[in-house]
Amino acid sequence: MAHRSIRHFTAEKLTPTEIATLITAAQHAATSTFSQQVSIISVTDPAKLAILGDITGHHWLEKAGHYFLFIADQARNAQLAGDSATAQANLHSTDKLLAGIFDATIAIEAVVTAGESLGLGSTIMGSVLNDVPRLIQTFDLPRLTFPVLGLAIGHPAEQPEQKPRLPQELMHFTNTYRPLDPADPQLVAYDRTITSYYQQRGSHQREETYTHHILTEFSRDPQQRAGITAALKQQGFLTDVPTE
Ligand SMILES: Cc1cc2nc3c(=O)[nH]c(=O)nc-3n(C[C@H](O)[C@H](O)[C@H](O)COP(=O)(O)O)c2cc1C
Structure with a gap:
């Protein structure tokens, strides 16, 4: 209940122990049908962080204590399911795409909350989806995976006011x-x-x-992220959705 997004961090990087603790929190989050359809990429390469800065427009993320990319992942399960035709059809379904998105989203919030309990601050980033093809290419994301959200996390160098929520x-x-x-x-x-x-x-x-604010938010050009549907199909999802 003390949550606020943090966008300014001290220069202190997260320790390997802190990173492992945050990943443990993510691992223990609930997961749809116990299928653990999330993978997390720690981004430490400055060149890749700069690409994420370009994609999101948030170059401040390069100065965060750490950066995680959360991936909806059915690729691992596809390998485990072998060549069962029914299993493979299911893995490509919208239902299982949503399951991956649920798992990734629940996992990221577990990391946010665990981080806050350790005195860390963070900002979730949906803006990684501003250029999905570049993101997929940068992180070599295979078919049946899809990037969901990024997370810049670190030691807060600001204490912004809390944003009041709806009654x-x-x-x-x-x-x-x-x-x-x-x-x-x-x-x-x-x-x-x-x-x-x-x-x-x-x-x-x-x-x-x-x-x-809502009017402004929803008046943005819907074409801005028009590549998402094509990228989902390219990654092997939405195969049960007819093409126009
Ligand atoms: C799914 C999701 C995507 C978000 N994407 C971004 C983002 O790309 N850039 C950013 O600065 N904040 C992002 N945020 C943070 C929201 O702007 C923030 O949570 C909201 O303004 C409420 O502020 P608070 O978190 O400080 O309470 C995102 C939050 C969520 C849940």
Whole structure:
């Protein structure tokens, strides 16, 4: 509950013991059908970190204490499953693609939380998907693997304000879904809370409600990451989705 993303780190690198502890946390995360469909790449090569900086636009990641790339991985299971036709068909399915994404996502949050318990800070990066073909090539990702998220982690050199979240009444329901009423006083109050958060925070101050933030976020060009579907197919996924 003390979480905030950390984007400035001290020069101190993570020790091998710290890295092993974080990986242990990832390994013990729940995993769909006990199939352990996640692999993690530690990125230490400065040239590869620079490529990640280019892809994400976050060159500060090169100064993090460590960098992990989380991969949805059915390639390992494909090797274990041998040539059973049913198993191979399953491995290529959207269901198993999602399972890999679930496992990778749950594992990354386990690392984030374990890191915070050790006094480390981190930022999850979906922006690794800005150039999936380059990412796949840089890390030699085989078919039936797909990059999901990156994680810059290290010793915090900042303590940013926590970003206030939506009131629970707007996101936690009982027994049935409750659609949002845009005039809900709780939303109006939350918009005000976010406006003052952006006005008062230590860096990148701006004037913005949450509602406006969402409009801006979802007004980005949908073509920006248009390569994702093609890359998924190239990696052997979405084979059960008809091509247009
Ligand atoms: C799936 C996912 C992808 C994210 N991608 C990025 C990213 O590419 N760059 C970045 O700076 N932050 C990224 N974040 C961090 C979010 O911006 C951050 O969690 C959000 O603004 C809330 O702030 P907080 O984590 O400090 O509470 C990502 C978070 C998630 C969960």
